[in-house]
């Protein structure tokens with residue numbers, strides 16, 4: 001659950017913090033169920049118990065610690081914690097749980113069985129070039145959703161793919177350093193022009 005070489009780890013929190021957070025029977029039961037999923041499904045109650053446990057390990061208890069999104073918002077926006085010291089997103093955690101359940105239930109749980117473990121395709125992995133790679137999240141990366149985190153510093157109109165906003169499929173906004181959202185990249189369907197090597201671009205966020 002807290003990670004191993006074949007699953008994935010939690011960023012910013014180690015096994016010691018998780019061990020300290022493990023205090024209730026509800027958590028012990030959730031760990032057991034994680035290793036013995038019924039019909040390949042983790043029940044909603046088990047997932048909720050594990051979410052609370054992870055939030056607790058990141059130092060979030062009470063109301064805010066009942067949901068990963070609320071805990072992330074609390075730590076990042078209210079307490080100003082850096083993004084690598086907050087819990088994973090819901091979509092990321094779901095995939096991590098599937099890999100944990102597979103590792104503990106299918107691999108270790110069946111270590112003495114004759115039959116082979118199931119195919120990992122339902123357990124947070126996909127086959128890429130003959131190897132099972134983790135599916136990191138079922139949600140889009142935050143950058144594709146939060147426009148405010150992308151801005152550009154183009155000096156000549158944002159007409160080419162050198163524009164940071166355009167390159168990421170976003171319109172320019174008021175926060176852009178020079179164009180302030182009033183440029184060639186105002187409308188999403190503007191035609192893409194070939195890259196202009198003369199253009200001076202001044203970076204990412």
Ligand SMILES: [Zn+2]
Pocket residue numbers: 152153154157158163164165166172176179185
């Ligand atoms: Zn631009």
Ligand SMILES: [Zn+2]
Pocket residue numbers: 152154157158165172173176179180181182183184185
């Ligand atoms: Zn622009």
